[in-house]
Amino acid sequence: MQLLDGKALSLEIEAKVKEEVMILTSSRGVTPGLAVILVGSDPASQAYVNMKAKACKRAGIYSITHEMPESTTESQLLNAISILNNDPNIDGILVQLPLPKHINTAKVLEAIAPHKDVDGFHPQNVGRLTSNLGGFAPATPMGVMRLLQKYGIDPQGKNAVIVGASNIVGKPMASLLLNANATTTLCHIYTKDLASHTQNADILCVGVGKPNLITESMVKKGVVVIDIGINRLEDGSLVGDVDFASVAPKCSYITPVPGGVGPMTIASLLENTLKAAKTRQETPQS
Structure with a gap:
């Protein structure tokens, strides 16, 4: 089992953004x-x-x-x-x-x-993402894809299961994985027998805001687990939607909470802002 270190990767991305911002400012005054x-x-x-x-x-x-x-x-x-x-x-x-x-x-x-x-929530950007035409992708799903890329995890041909169908995370996550040629299943609150889907996942993304929803019996050996949930318990501790202690030993890769997807969300927002600035002079202002 290897941790997907979002904190370390976010610092790499932030440093790269800072470098590109300096170049953009000096070369174009932007x-x-x-x-x-x-x-x-x-x-x-x-x-x-x-x-x-x-x-x-x-x-x-x-x-x-x-x-x-x-x-x-x-x-x-x-x-x-x-x-x-x-x-x-x-x-x-x-x-x-x-x-x-x-x-x-x-x-x-x-x-x-x-x-x-830059949040990628406007219907036009949602449509472009669904059609694989570029535009802005929401920061959290975008951060997940960067993590997979960093650790050499190619979604192509894999069974990708997403638990949580929100417009902010679940749906765009499904679109990005489909665009990466994964066979994608999107589960939600009305899904019957959730475990029958999660047990088939090569890549499992969970983001519903329910502590320890995913347990050891719900995943197969070697799965890649992306825990997007973050929940504060009564004792003040932060946990994800996955029961880390029981699930982690079965995983090939898993994100920690905190320190996994969270930092990547902010790093991706910086990337999207830089991307918008680069096209500032090419886009007619409304």
Whole structure:
């Protein structure tokens, strides 16, 4: 069993992004810019936003955070996005999820200009990903693919099973694995006999937010396990969706929690912001 070290790889990616940012700034006078909008005061969301801001600073990316109160109306949020869409210094716009219940998340995500949608959630980028036409891929699935690539794990011809069908992780993860020529199964809350699917997986990706959902009896020997879940237990410890202690001995590779997929999500966001900045002068501003 070998650990898939997302922390180490994220530092490699961050260093490469920093180098490319310096080249972009010196050769074209372009400094990549990322705007993050945080609505409300959810502690987990605040923590994620702070980590993203620190990563941007380390990589030389200009970043701003718009903190808006829980009472922010949908109209006010859409107006803030419109201003950022037209700001020539901002290459990427990220709205931290989840949003307050009175705001239509789909409407908000669709309001972000597709060429600034570094989270990859706009329908246009979703469609391009599904059709394997490029665009922006969501950061977490993108980070998973980079981990597989780093450790020489080729999905082609493999049985890839994803547990969790969210728009943020599960569905785009399925698209990326399909694009990599894996035979892909997407499981969700209504899937009957989950173990019958997971036991057949060569690559198993799990992201549902349920501690220790996947146990030793649900996986086959030699499986590659990507644990995307992160859950805080009552004792304060962080665990994934996979029962690491019992499952790890059967794996060829497995991600730790923390230190696996989490750092890769932020590294991928930096890559997407750099990518947006590189195309700044080639894309008509809306």
